[in-house]
Amino acid sequence: MKYWPYLLAALAVAVLLPLWLAPSGYLIRVLTLALLFAALGQAWNIVGGLANQISLGHAAFFGLGAYTSTLLLINFGLSPWIGMLAAAGIGALAAFVLSFPTMRLSGHYFALATLAFSEVLRVLASSWGSVTGGPAGLSVPFSPDSLLMLQFKSTRPYYYIILAALLFVTAIFVAIRRSALGYRLRAVKESISAAEVIGVDTARVKVIASVISAALTAALGVIYAQLTYFFDPDSVFGIISISIRIALITILGGVGTAIGPIIGSFLIVPLEELANLLLSSRAAGLSQLFFGILLIAIILVQPRGVLVLIRNIVTRARRRKPS
Amino acid sequence: MAFIQAVLDGLMIGGVYAVISIGLTLVFGVMGIVNFAQAEFLMLGMFVAYFAWAYLGLDPLIGSILSFIVIFCIGLVQRTLIQRVMKAPPVAQIFLTIGLLIVIENLALLAFGSSFRSVSTSYQTSSLRIGPLFVSVPYLAAFCMAVLSGFALWLFTDRSWYGQAMRATAQNPLAARLMGIDVERMQQIAFGLGVGLTAFGGAIVLPYFTVNPTVGSQFVVLMFTAVVLGGLGNVVGAVIGGLAVGVIQSLSALLFPIQLQNLVLFLVFIGVLALRPTGLVGSSR
Numbered sequence: 001m002k003y004w005p006y007l008l009a010a011l012a013v014a015v016l017l018p019l020w021l022a023p024s025g026y027l028i029r030v031l032t033l034a035l036l037f038a039a040l041g042q043a044w045n046i047v048g049g050l051a052n053q054i055s056l057g058h059a060a061f062f063g064l065g066a067y068t069s070t071l072l073l074i075n076f077g078l079s080p081w082i083g084m085l086a087a088a089g090i091g092a093l094a095a096f097v098l099s100f101p102t103m104r105l106s107g108h109y110f111a112l113a114t115l116a117f118s119e120v121l122r123v124l125a126s127s128w129g130s131v132t133g134g135p136a137g138l139s140v141p142f143s144p145d146s147l148l149m150l151q152f153k154s155t156r157p158y159y160y161i162i163l164a165a166l167l168f169v170t171a172i173f174v175a176i177r178r179s180a181l182g183y184r185l186r187a188v189k190e191s192i193s194a195a196e197v198i199g200v201d202t203a204r205v206k207v208i209a210s211v212i213s214a215a216l217t218a219a220l221g222v223i224y225a226q227l228t229y230f231f232d233p234d235s236v237f238g239i240i241s242i243s244i245r246i247a248l249i250t251i252l253g254g255v256g257t258a259i260g261p262i263i264g265s266f267l268i269v270p271l272e273e274l275a276n277l278l279l280s281s282r283a284a285g286l287s288q289l290f291f292g293i294l295l296i297a298i299i300l301v302q303p304r305g306v307l308v309l310i311r312n313i314v315t316r317a318r319r320r321k322p323s
Numbered sequence: 324m325a326f327i328q329a330v331l332d333g334l335m336i337g338g339v340y341a342v343i344s345i346g347l348t349l350v351f352g353v354m355g356i357v358n359f360a361q362a363e364f365l366m367l368g369m370f371v372a373y374f375a376w377a378y379l380g381l382d383p384l385i386g387s388i389l390s391f392i393v394i395f396c397i398g399l400v401q402r403t404l405i406q407r408v409m410k411a412p413p414v415a416q417i418f419l420t421i422g423l424l425i426v427i428e429n430l431a432l433l434a435f436g437s438s439f440r441s442v443s444t445s446y447q448t449s450s451l452r453i454g455p456l457f458v459s460v461p462y463l464a465a466f467c468m469a470v471l472s473g474f475a476l477w478l479f480t481d482r483s484w485y486g487q488a489m490r491a492t493a494q495n496p497l498a499a500r501l502m503g504i505d506v507e508r509m510q511q512i513a514f515g516l517g518v519g520l521t522a523f524g525g526a527i528v529l530p531y532f533t534v535n536p537t538v539g540s541q542f543v544v545l546m547f548t549a550v551v552l553g554g555l556g557n558v559v560g561a562v563i564g565g566l567a568v569g570v571i572q573s574l575s576a577l578l579f580p581i582q583l584q585n586l587v588l589f590l591v592f593i594g595v596l597a598l599r600p601t602g603l604v605g606s607s608r
Contacts, residue, residue, distance in 0.1 A: 054414050101597030107413040108357040108555075112547060113596045119544070120589045127582035244421055251414060285432035285536075292425030299419045300407060 014163055023154040032159045034269040036224060039166040040242075041250040041261025042173050043216035047209050048247060049256035050177060050185035053106065057114030059242035060098075060121045061091040061214040065221025066236045067125065070138050080150040084222040091218025092211045099207045106192070115239065122237035137232025140225055150226045158227050165223060166262070169216050174258050176212070185209055252298055254307030263306055268294075328456055329573045335462040337569020338469040339524050343542060344549035344561040344568075345476065346521030352493045352556030353513035356405060359420040361521055362539030362546060363427040368394050368522020369534040370435060376442045376529070383442055384468055387526035394522035398515035405514065406507060424539075431536035439533040447530055461530040468527045472520065473562065480558075489513055493556065521546075544585050545572065548592040 021028045040062070047053050068090050069083025078086075102113045125132045132138070143149045152158060176182050184205045187195035195202050225231055235241065245268070253264025272291060279286040302309040347361045368390035375386035404423065408415045446460040480486035491499040492509040500506050525534075525542075532538075549568040553560020568588065575587040 052414075054417060056417070101593050105596060108417065109596055111413075111417055112357070112551070113593055116544075116547075116589045116592050116596075120586060120593070123582065123586045123589070127580065127586075240421075240425065244418075248418065251418065255414070285429035288425060289429035289433065292422050292429060295422035296404070296419060296426065299411075299415050299422065300404070 015160075018156050018159050023156040025155075028155045028159055030270055030273045032155055032162055032227070033273075034265045035159065035162045035166050036220065036227070037245065037249055037269055038262045038265035039162065039169045040217060040220055040246045041253070041265055042166065042169045042258070043213050043220065044246045045173055045250050045256065045258075045261055046176055046213040046216075047206075048250060049260070050182060050189065051206055051209055052189040052255075053206065053210070054111045054247065055114040055210075056111045056239070056243050056247060057098075057116070057118035058213075058217050058246050059237045059239065060114070060118035061094060061217040062221040062224070062242050062246075063118070063121055063125065063233070063236035064091055064094055065218030066225040066231055067132060067138070068218070069222040070140055070225050070231075071131070074138070074141060079148055080222055080226050081148070084219045087218040087222045088215040091221075092215040094218075095210045095214030096207065099203075099210055103203050103206065115243070118237055118239065118243055122233050125233035125237060132233070135233060137230060137235070138225075139230045142229075150223075155227075158223070162223060162227075165220060169220075170258055170262075172212070172216065176209070177258070181205065181208060248295060252305050254305040257307060260305060260307055267306065324455055325577060326574075329577050330570055331456055331458065332462065333570030333573030334566055335458070335466045335569070336573065337566035338466040339528055339565075340545055340549055340569050341562040341565030342469045342472050342527075343521050343524035344546050344553070344565045345473070345558055346517040346519070346524065347546055348517075348550045348553065348556055348558055348561040349520070350514055350517035351550070352558065353489060353517075354405070354409065354510045356409070356416050356420070357555070358405075358514075358517070359417065360423040360427060361518065362543045363424050363431075364394050364398070364518035365521045365525035365542055365546075366431060366534065366536060366539040367397070367427065368519075368525040369529055369532070369538060370431065371522070372526035372529050373440055373442060373534055382444060383526055383529035384464055386529075387468060387523050390526035391519045391523040395515040395519035398518040399511055401514040402507070402511050406510065409510070428536055428539065435536060437535060437537075439535045441533040442529055444530050459531070464530065465527040469524065472523055476516075476520065476558075485509075485512065489516075544588050544592070548588045548595075551592055551595050 018028055018031070021031075040058070044055065044058050048055055065084075065087035068087040069078075069080045072078040072083045072086060073080060098114070098117050102110055102117075105113055126135045128134070140151070143151050145152050147157070150161070176185075184195070184200045184202075187198065187200050188202050188205060192202055221236060224236070228235075249264035249268050250261045251264070252268060253262065254260030271294070272287065275287040275290040279290065298305075302312075343365060346364075347358060350356060350358045350361065368387070371390040371393045372381075372383045372386035375381040375389050376383055379386075381389070405416075405419065408419050444461070446464065450457045450459045451463065452458075478486075480490055488499065488504045489509050489512065491502065491504060492506050492513070496506050499509070525538075545568045549564035550561055551564070552567055553562070553564030571587060571591060572584055575584050579587065
């Protein structure tokens with residue numbers, strides 16, 4: 001495979017780069033967030049990319065993960081690593097339950113239903129104050145640097161953990177895409193009735209994919225909680241800040257490809273941070289406005305993402321050369 | 324008695340929800356696009372009516388007509404944005420309207436600031452007494468305006484050439500084109516009309532609602548629930564859905580704490596999508 005040298009080089013850069021950056025600095029924090037959202041996009045890609053089921057509610061699983069591990073930590077002192085397993089289980093269960101009402105939906109209807117589901121959880125988290133802390137949110141109890149408790153003073157260890165998480169989720173994505181499940185999902189994407197005719201149990205295939213995707217998203221929610229120390233219902237169940245951003249990153253980079261979410265995340269997250277840095281002190285809403293305009297511009301220029309855009313430009317340039 | 328009062332209040336508010344939802348369902352019916360930014364046009368309509376009250380001294384109920392006109396005109400820019408993704412996959416359509424939502428909300432935030440504004444009218448706190456029941460005057464006034472606008476819309480779609488051409492476009496764009504109807508133009512007008520109606524609905528609730536740039540998010544859920552209840556694209560369905568949502572909301576306020584009011588709507592929403600994605604009203608298409 002001719003891609004291998006490039007991938008190894010990119011990985012070497014990703015591993016070595018933080019050694020030159022201040023371990024708790026701003027830059028490494030932006031990179032860490034970009035890695036996290038790339039991993040989230042990759043998890044979303046399993047359902048959104050392979051089966052073309054556009055979920056606008058992945059914040060549901062993300063938030064469930066953050067709440068599960070943090071509540072286990074606060075109430076029982078359980079390590080977030082165990083919390084992560086519990087979170088993945090609960091995320092999977094939630095996706096399984098959600099699949100009953102959404103199994104036969106697609107397109108706009110599926111997007112609306114998943115959006116509503118994440119809002120249900122946000123409202124529950126806000127109003128069930130005795131357990132979830134209500135609108136005020138939860139703080140992760142402080143403990144000194146320890147890998148066991150997944151808590152560090154500097155950002156660098158988080159960077160490596162999230163990099164590992166991204167590699168793990170990407171490996172799962174690639175494995176699924178190459179497996180029989182991946183082919184069945186793509187059959188669903190092309191035509192659900194044709195897939196049924198050739199004997200694909202489309203409901204089963206979609207449920208399996210969304211359960212895997214949700215479990216991974218919930219586990220990433222745990223890492224997010226440990227990274228930020230604090231979260232509230234609006235930040236982890238956010239429609240725009242989580243659900244839409246995850247989907248957008250994947251779509252921007254190139255939906256259904258393994259490299260897509262990574263490209264998308266490393267474009268969107270730093271751009272947004274830059275906009276925040278430059279604009280948010282000027283006026284409230286300016287950086288969000290920038291995000292919205294960017295979104296519209298991308299859709300109008302090339303709805304299938306940057307990858308396709310670059311490919312088109314390259315092929316056009318190649319065609320011109322011989323003449 | 325509290326029950327009947329709640330149903331009555333629900334119907335009054337539901338009438339306004341019906342107009343708001345007609346706007347959303349009209350856009351879907353004619354263009355086949357779910358406009359996630361619809362509630363932002365409601366917010367803009369509220370601001371137009373607010374400024375008409377603040378600077379021109381117009382009562383919001385009159386200002387609502389101005390809201391309709393202004394937002395209708397803004398809606399015509401649809402041609403340069405949404406028309407371009409009409410043939411694109413749903414993903415592109417969803418994200419374009421979401422982008423529009425973010426842009427409008429934040430432009431409003433920049434232009435108007437985040438403070439809450441409200442109008443004051445002479446009838447704001449008065450209510451009528453019918454036997455043991457009370458009818459709040461601003462609710463009643465908004466309800467009457469909603470009924471009037473619904474009637475006007477019916478006249479337009481049923482009697483005018485444009486209205487009939489628009490319904491033809493909704494039924495079958497290809498056949499409409501063969502009959503010499505400019506389909507793109509009809510879609511443009513339908514979009515303007517849709518967002519204009521929703522803006523109108525926002526303006527008439529101004530006497531009992533405060534406005535700020537994020538007010539749209541309070542209407543998104545009920546608007547979508549009403550439309551899905553009635554079947555996406557079904558105007559009569561949206562009216563019934565709107566009334567039903569008003570009553571559901573009002574009744575759930577009797578039973579649950581205020582924070583959980585929307586939760587009931589969400590569950591109804593997901594339930595309806597799961598069981599009858601084509602809506603509870605009318606036949607499936």
